[in-house]
Amino acid sequence: MQIANANRLTPYLFLAPAALxxxxxxxxxxxxxxxxxxxxxxxxxxxxxxxxxGLRNYINLLSDAAFLESFFVTLKFAAxxxxxxxxxxxxxxxxLDRNIRGMSVLRTLFILPMMIAPIVVGLMWRxxxxxxxxxxxxxxxxxxxEPIPWLSDGSWAFASVVIADIWQWTPFIFILSLAALxxxxxxxxxxxxxxxxxxxxxxxxxxxxxxxxxLIVTLLLRLIDAFKVLExxxxxxxxxxxxxxxxxxxxxxRTASEFRELGEAAAMSNYLLIxxxxxxxxxxxxxxxxxxxxxxxxxxxxxxx
Amino acid sequence: xxxxxxxxxxxAFYALLVALVVMAVxxxxxxxxxxxxxxxxxMSDSASLLFMPTIRNYxxxxxxxxxxxxxxxxxxxxxxxxxxxNSLIIALVSTVITLVIGxxxxxxxxxxxxxxxxxxxxxxxxxxxxxxxxxLVPVFGIWTFQFQIDGTRAGIILVYVAMNLPxxxxxLQSFIVQVPIQLEEAARMDGAGPFQVFFLxxxxxxxxxxxxxxxxxxxxxWNEFLLANALADRNSRTVPVTIVNSITEFDIDWGVIMxxxxxxxxxxxxxxxxxxxxxxxxxxxxxxxG
Numbered sequence: 001m002q003i004a005n006a007n008r009l010t011p012y013l014f015l016a017p018a019a020l021x022x023x024x025x026x027x028x029x030x031x032x033x034x035x036x037x038x039x040x041x042x043x044x045x046x047x048x049x050x051x052x053x054g055l056r057n058y059i060n061l062l063s064d065a066a067f068l069e070s071f072f073v074t075l076k077f078a079a080x081x082x083x084x085x086x087x088x089x090x091x092x093x094x095x096l097d098r099n100i101r102g103m104s105v106l107r108t109l110f111i112l113p114m115m116i117a118p119i120v121v122g123l124m125w126r127x128x129x130x131x132x133x134x135x136x137x138x139x140x141x142x143x144x145x146e147p148i149p150w151l152s153d154g155s156w157a158f159a160s161v162v163i164a165d166i167w168q169w170t171p172f173i174f175i176l177s178l179a180a181l182x183x184x185x186x187x188x189x190x191x192x193x194x195x196x197x198x199x200x201x202x203x204x205x206x207x208x209x210x211x212x213x214x215l216i217v218t219l220l221l222r223l224i225d226a227f228k229v230l231e232x233x234x235x236x237x238x239x240x241x242x243x244x245x246x247x248x249x250x251x252x253x254r255t256a257s258e259f260r261e262l263g264e265a266a267a268m269s270n271y272l273l274i275x276x277x278x279x280x281x282x283x284x285x286x287x288x289x290x291x292x293x294x295x296x297x298x299x300x301x302x303x304x305x
Numbered sequence: 306x307x308x309x310x311x312x313x314x315x316x317a318f319y320a321l322l323v324a325l326v327v328m329a330v331x332x333x334x335x336x337x338x339x340x341x342x343x344x345x346x347x348m349s350d351s352a353s354l355l356f357m358p359t360i361r362n363y364x365x366x367x368x369x370x371x372x373x374x375x376x377x378x379x380x381x382x383x384x385x386x387x388x389x390x391n392s393l394i395i396a397l398v399s400t401v402i403t404l405v406i407g408x409x410x411x412x413x414x415x416x417x418x419x420x421x422x423x424x425x426x427x428x429x430x431x432x433x434x435x436x437x438x439x440x441l442v443p444v445f446g447i448w449t450f451q452f453q454i455d456g457t458r459a460g461i462i463l464v465y466v467a468m469n470l471p472x473x474x475x476x477l478q479s480f481i482v483q484v485p486i487q488l489e490e491a492a493r494m495d496g497a498g499p500f501q502v503f504f505l506x507x508x509x510x511x512x513x514x515x516x517x518x519x520x521x522x523x524x525x526x527w528n529e530f531l532l533a534n535a536l537a538d539r540n541s542r543t544v545p546v547t548i549v550n551s552i553t554e555f556d557i558d559w560g561v562i563m564x565x566x567x568x569x570x571x572x573x574x575x576x577x578x579x580x581x582x583x584x585x586x587x588x589x590x591x592x593x594x595g
Contacts, residue, residue, distance in 0.1 A: 010499045011417035018410035018470055025467030026432065029443035036442060046450050092325070106322065108581040109329050115573035115584070116333070117528035119545040120566040123552070124332045127339060127559060133347055135335065171329065172588070179589040221433075228436040231530050231545070235552060249438035253531060262442050269439040276434045 037266035043256075050263065057267035067268065069243045070251040074272075077158075077247055078226040081165045086219060088166070089173025090211075094203055096174075097181045107178075110171035118168075122235025125164040126151070129236070154244035157237050161245050164232055169225070173218055180214035181207065212290065220283040227276055248272050333570070340563035347559050362564035385565055387540070388547040392569075395458055395533075395543060396526040399465040403522045404515060406466070407473035412503055414474070415481045416489075432471035437531045440464070445535045456538030464536070465526040473518045476587055480514030481507065517587030520576050527572060544569045 037057055041050035061067045096106070113121065128134045129150035137147040150160045184207065192206050208215075230249040233239065239246030239254070246254075248268065256265040339347060341358040364371060367389075368381040444464055445455070454460035484507055492506045508515070530545040537546055548565055551557075577584065 011413040014409040014413035014417075014503075017406040018474065021406060021463070021467050022470055025444075025463050026435075026440075026470075029440055029447055030435065032447055033439065033443040036446065043445070095321075104581070106326065107585060108577060109326055111581060111584055111588075112333060112574060112577055113329060115524060115577050116570045117530075117545055117573070119528070119530050119548050120336070120570045121332075123548065123562065123566045124336045126552070127563065128332060128335065133559070167328070167332070175585060176589055179585070224434050228438070230436075230438060231549075234530075235549065249436055249531075252438045253441055253535075256442050256445070257535070262446065266442045269442060272436065273434075273439055276436075280431070280434055 033266045033269055036263055037270050039263040039266075041263040041266075042260045043262055044260075053263070057264045058270075061264065061267055061271065066243060067251065070239075070246045070248055071271070073158075073243065073246060074227065074248040077162065077165075077229070077245075078223060080162055081169070081226050082219065082223050084162070084166055085170045085173050085222065086215075089170045090177045090215065092170070092174050093177035093181055094207065097178060107175060110174060113168045114172055118229075118231035119235055121164065121168050122232040125160070125167075125232070126236050129160055151237055152241055154241055157241060157245050161233050161236055164236060165226070165229060168232070169222065173222060176214060176218045177211060180211045184210050213287065216283065216287050216290070220280065223279060223283075224276060227272065333574075336563050336567055336570070339559060340567045342560055344558070344560050362560040363568070365561050366564045366568065384542070384547050385544070388542050388544045389568065391458060391537075391541055392527060392543040392545075395461050395465070396523050398458075399462045399469070399526045400519055400522045402462070403466045403469045403473050404519055407470055407518065408477055408508065408511075408515070409503070410470070411474045411477035411481055412507060415478055416486075428471060437468070437529070440468075441531060441535055444532060448536055455536055456541055458541050461533055461536050461541065461543070462526075464532050465522075465529065469522045469525055473522060476518050476521070477511065477514050480511040484510050513583055513586065516580055517583040520580055520584055521587055524573055524576070527569075 036050075038052060038054055039050040040053045040056070096103075128136055131137055131147060131149070131152070134150070136150065140147055149156055151157050188206055188210065189202070192202050197205065227247075228249065229247065230253070233245055233247060233250060237245045239250045249272070252265050252268050252272070255261050255268060338356075340362050341360070342356050343359055343361065346356040365382075366385045369383045369386040448460050448464075449455040452460070454463070488510075489502050489506055492502045497505065528545065529543075530549060533543045534546045534549070537543060542550075544565065548562065548569065551562060551565075
């Protein structure tokens, strides 16, 4: 009797520590944040002493030019970075999907940028962008061109931040799409080759459609991460010059630590979270729709044959 | 066609490969060479590859661990050494705790199936969606006012464990699913209890998954800045926090700061070379297999 009881309890025993930690340190804080977003709260107060102000933080933010600017910068950054990285990463994967010596070494070298701390990535690029000792301006000068104000001019600063992110994260997309390519069914490729499809046609009509499910998940993961980028930009520009590179994460941390407006920072966090939830669900819905369509097509094809 | 024969490619292809490798590794190599230079060499206009390598910058950064007197150090700044110890303790302890707890949870979810795999992968994705910046305000508030563990290593470890758990559970699940249930049943026949089955039969079989999970957890805990910055006080600062503190100053000592950056980058680089296969498995497991 006792043994049976113990057996029934085992799964819960195994799950309990993880559930406990995640409730205490993940779910509770998120709930707390939603509550805090309705308060006028500064860091020296206990949360009980903060005044309840309803939706005021949210409404104030909507008319706050700086917040809207950084919201827009965040969207722009994510869109630019993810689309360039997808094109480059998938392109490289298609190009390098060959039977060559040293492929594993190449892949190992490519994951290095992702493994290194974002702080350090920021550091390296800040050094390279340095106006006098950095390699870019040195090269430009020795070739007789004007030095470029990499980090001190608004639009150049945005471009610099984008370049650093592309360097760091294109390999992620490359590796995932390479894995997808190498797990494609050989029969489909062979059939295409026998039918006389050229390289380009193979890519457009066979490889890309077959890779689609993986590509969508990759895109989703990368997009989520692009909204989380913070350290690299913090080290490179700290959001400046002006607000040109101040993404939302950075603005949240500054609102909390410099302006000491915890309630407002929490409301901002909620806006960011809502944006991410919408994106994720849109992507999921699309993915499900595509899956349903391919299933239907497959069924139709089987019935037809 | 066997895997051992390689197709011959045209030279332009190899040129492209070389260019890609240079682009991927170049910045890291540049950080390494800068960390081995004196400031005179960094500032000089001459060719950047001709210089006398020196370990002075490393000596400055690690001055409290030196067993000899370095002649060029007149004042030893212990900040970095302390931060390195903190980083090591925090990253190692949170990795071990996350793995133990995560393994057990993943096993329970797979074998006792009272929640679907879909629920877990969906909630993993949902958790991955939460940016650390979103956790900043509540974690700061709760840790300071309710748990009163701000400024301690334990407080930082707790956040890291919670942040990493969803991903670790997800990854380990995909490995545990592949362990044949017959093995476990055989062990149970021989009289092993559920804990024995788990520790003696299942764990040894999912070592590659454990390695991947361990590397990812360690990397997050080792590299994280934002929450550590909010939670740490002078004595529990980690390396990323000290690096950011020292670059906000106007005059940057590039040699020393590159040496500290290099020290922060070394563990992940070593992992990459030792276990690149596991890392790639970990990265692709979720996306490719679905």
